[in-house]
Amino acid sequence: MDEAERDLIRRAQGGDGWAFEQLVCPYDRPVLAMARDMVGDLADAQDVYQEALLAAYRGLRKFRMDSSFSTWLYRITVNHALRFRHRRQRRHDIEEAGGADAADQPSVxxxxxxxxxxxxxxxxxxxxxxxxxxxxxxxxxxxxxxxxxxxxxxxxxxxxxxxxxxxxxxxxxxxxxxxxxxxx
CATH class of the missing domain: 1.10.10.10 (Winged helix-like DNA-binding domain superfamily/Winged helix DNA-binding domain)
Incomplete structure (x- = not known):
């Protein structure tokens, strides 16, 4: 982690929203793509991504800089994606017990x-x-x-x-x- 990233982290930990935005901006697409790969749907991945960013923002004061910021952000995203999948599986099991049908969509x-x-x-x-x-x-x-x-x-x-x-x-x-x- 370079000194510029450390400075952004310190500023974001102090409540500077711009600094936080600068921290996450380089990881925006890769983290969203990872969330999509983990949950299998772009709309759901966007929800997971937003939850992960919010959790990162809220938890940034606890970030100790003993790993890279990207590793920390990926870990948060993976955890949120796994929780999302667990909740979705529970809902699916409940719907399956009720006999939910998939809709047919015409396409060319x-x-x-x-x-x-x-x-x-x-x-x-x-x-x-x-x-x-x-x-x-x-x-x-x-x-x-x-x-x-x-x-x-x-x-x-x-x-x-x-x-x-x-x-x-x-x-x-x-x-x-x-x-x-x-x-x-």
């Missing part, structure tokens, strides 16, 4: 568009089937492009654990997507 799409949409749905489905550790590792390393040590900091585990989660996640995703990738 090419075969390539349909294949891409189906592949994305299957990837989202494969990610849903991963454990929270496997999903976090997969999203952080493969979708966000973070190094294993950075993912380990965010996930608060060892680099070896992240490698293990990644191995299992890749294997599960590959098995889920295999029938769709064979047709290409």
């Amino acid at each position: 799409a090419t075969d390539a568009d349909l294949l891409k949409q189906e592949l994305q749905r299957q990837l989202d489905h494969a990610l849903e089937d991963l454990s929270r550790q496997e999903r976090s590792a997969f999203v952080l390393c493969h979708r966000q492009g973070l190094r294993i040590d950075a993912a380990a900091d965010i996930m608060e585990c060892s680099s070896g654990a992240v490698k293990s989660y990644l191995f299992r996640a890749r294997d599960k995703v590959k098995k889920t997507l295999a029938p769709y990738l064979e047709h290409e």
